[in-house]
Amino acid sequence: MADMKDRLRGDLTAAMKARDEVRTRTLRMALTSVSKEEVAGPAARELTDDEVMKVLVKEAKRRREAAEAFAAAGRQEQAAAERAEGAILDGYLPAQLDDGELAALVAAAVEETGATGMAAMGQVMKAVTPRVAGRADGARVAAEVRRKLAAE
DSSP states (O other): OOHHHHHHHHHHHHHHHTTOHHHHHHHHHHHHHHHHHHHOSSSOOOOOHHHHHHHHHHHHHHHHHHHHHHHHTTOHHHHHHHHHHHHHHHTTSOOOOOHHHHHHHHHHHHHHHTOOSGGGHHHHHHHHHHHHTTSSOHHHHHHHHHHHHHHO
């Protein structure tokens, strides 16, 4: 069984005992998403830690987007709830890359691929995405690749 899934279950039990409603709700939602992913497709299977991490990244992104939508609609209470859930999920994700680290990874990928111009963006993204692996949002990576290729 995936260690990450075990950790989520253990933390859910602890949150329930501590009567931490936000953490309990968030971890239940995360485990539900993991379970749905396990039964998706032609046959049920156990997710690896990397796959569980991808599900958590997706859920954290959903929380950020929902918080932005609620805030834009003037629903600050719901936005705050979404941000709180996102903060809990962020605790399970790897540390995010800062702008300097991301720029260095993109520069190295551009150097390796010998890419020039925007036509090579896909080639650079293909090289840099595995290195980033959940430590930066895809939109942030794409923006940095565009910036770097435009400067070339």
